[in-house]
Every structure is written in structure tokens, then in C-alpha cells.
Ligand SMILES: Nc1nc2c(ncn2[C@@H]2O[C@H](COP(=O)(O)OP(=O)(O)OP(=O)(O)O)[C@@H](O)[C@H]2O)c(=O)[nH]1
């Protein structure tokens with residue numbers, strides 16, 4: 487894979503717009519990194535009251551790694567983060583194994599977690615014995631399906647999740663390289679428009695630009711050129727933010743958008759000569775900022 491050097495301190499808006507192709511080179515994920523194909527199993531969300539945070543995005547955009555990194559951060563701050571076993575029947579041995587070994591699985595350095603956690607996963611975040619939220623990670627293949635020509639993108643589990651009564655906070659992944667064709671990016675913006683149509687009153691969206699380390703928007707550790715990054719995502723995914731604009735004639739003047747936008751880097755991934763994938767976690771500022779947005783949205 488080819489890595490390009492970018493001098494991030496001297497970029498301009500024009501440069502960002504012209505950077506489309508190099509992104510694909512920088513962060514293209516090799517097929518073998520994606521892991522095995524996951525199975526779309528029936529899911530059961532027993533807790534219908536606690537807000538549900540849902541990781542949403544195509545395959546290999548980094549959903550599971552964002553969950554892993556957020557878990558590590560929250561645990562370091564004293565939160566209790568535990569998988570919720572009732573998501574799957576007790577005879578699902580693979581899921582029960584993840585529930586039992588989650589802590590040790592996500593703590594190693596030489597473990598390609600995302601290759602192990604290829605099944606849907608529900609974790610509960612609690613503090614002082616109170617559950618604050620649940621986070622659901624679903625493999626990208628089951629978030630939406632482009633092949634449905636009528637634009638009915640959500641089927642099976644995703645359709646059932648959309649019908650749940652829990653307050654929903656969607657963590658929508660939008661990195662420049664998660665699709666390789668313009669057509670797919672246009673379709674993704676359409677998927678998000680449909681998602682918005684099915685939102686309930688208290689639901690909300692946080693756009694997450696993961697793999698920020700592979701873009702030119704990082705000025706220093708955790709110091710991101712946010713407005714340029716936002717403009718660039720808008721350029722790559724035409725009209726993506728339109729359904730999420732604040733159309734209230736009064737409040738739109740000081741709050742133009744009904745969404746939050748944050749960057750994320752789960753960590754540095756390097757491959758040893760023997761093929762072992764090593765993970766070194768990224769700066770705390772990313773999970774810290776994401777968690778602040780999630781907490782704000784939980785409060786409503
Ligand atoms: N450069 C960079 N690469 C990342 C980052 N986070 C994840 N990756 C890469 O992306 C790959 C896929 O990450 P996953 O978390 O498995 O992606 P996913 O969205 O859960 O994929 P599915 O479960 O198949 O939908 C990882 O194996 C890493 O190689 C990041 O912050 N920076």
C-alpha cells in the first residue's frame with residue numbers, strides 16, 4: 487500500500503477538494519484486513535428505555551475499533567463497560583465467549599480485535615450502578631443494502647432497530663475512503679436521508695470522521711481543522727448534511743445544524759514482518775470529545 491506525505495499545516499479549501507484520489511490510496515483497507523463475512527443473526531434488545539447508540543457505516547470503516555477505543559477510554563475514567571448477553575440466545579457460543587472475554591480481548595496490543603469481533607455486539611455503559619446508554623455495533627453489511635433499487639435500504643435487524651422506542655443516537659461514519667466510487671457516496675447520502683426520515687423526535691446523529699490520521703486535516707495531536715474537514719465531506723458526499731440542517735426560522739441563526747461532527751483516530755496500526763497487526767491507541771482527545779457529544783445527546 488502507498489502512503490502519501492501531506493503537509494497538513496499549509497492546506498487550503500481548494501487543496502482539500504483536490505485530495506479525493508490520494509485519500510483512497512492512503513487509507514484503502516486490504517481485503518484480508520476486513521475479516522471474515524459476518525452472519526446476520528437475529529438480535530434482541532431487551533432494554534427498551536436506556537438510550538441506544540448505534541454505530542452506522544459500511545464495512546471496514548472502523549465501527550468496531552471506535553467502540554473498542556471508546557470502551558478503553560471509558561474504563562480508564564471509571565465507567566463500567568460490559569457486553570449485554572441478552573442480545574443473542576444463550577446457545578450462541580461465539581457471542582457468549584465475547585461477552586465473557588471482552589475486557590481481555592480489547593486490552594491486548596497484538597490482537598486484531600476487529601477480526602475477532604465480527605458479530606453484532608451490544609455493550610452497556612454504567613456508572614454507580616446506573617446504565618447510561620447501550621452501544622450497538624453491527625457489521626457494515628447489515629446497516630444498509632444498496633442493492634435495493636426502490637431505496638428501501640433497511641432490512642431485517644436494521645428495520646427492527648429503527649422501530650425500537652429507545653432514544654437513538656446514530657454514530658454515522660463518514661471517512662473519505664470508505665467508498666471508492668462517487669456513485670456509492672451519492673447512494674450513502676441517500677441512505678442517510680432515509681435514516682433521517684425514520685428518525686423519531688428525540689433521536690440524533692453524530693457524524694464521525696474516523697481514520698482522521700489518514701487525512702490532511704490533522705494539525706497536531708487532536709488538533710483538527712474541523713471546518714475544512716466538514717466542507718470536504720460535504721464535497722465528497724453531495725447533500726449529505728442537507729436533511730440534518732436546522733430549518734427552524736429562529737434557532738437556525740445560532741444553531742445551523744441538527745447534528746454534531748467529530749473526528750476520530752482509534753489508533754496506529756502497524757504490521758510486523760510475521761504479519762502480526764499491532765495496535766497503539768490514539769490520543770484520548772478523540773474518545774473524550776465523542777463521549778461529550780454522546781452525553782449531550784443522551785440528555786436531549
Ligand atoms: N488509519 C486508521 N485505520 C483504522 C482506524 N480505525 C480502524 N482502522 C482500520 O480499519 C480496519 C477495519 O476496522 P473495523 O473496526 O473492523 O471496521 P468495521 O467498520 O467494524 O468493519 P465491519 O465490522 O466489517 O463492518 C482496521 O482493521 C484497521 O486496519 C484509524 O483510526 N486509523
Ligand SMILES: [Mg+2]
Pocket residue numbers: 549550551600603604623624625626
Ligand atoms: Mg465491525
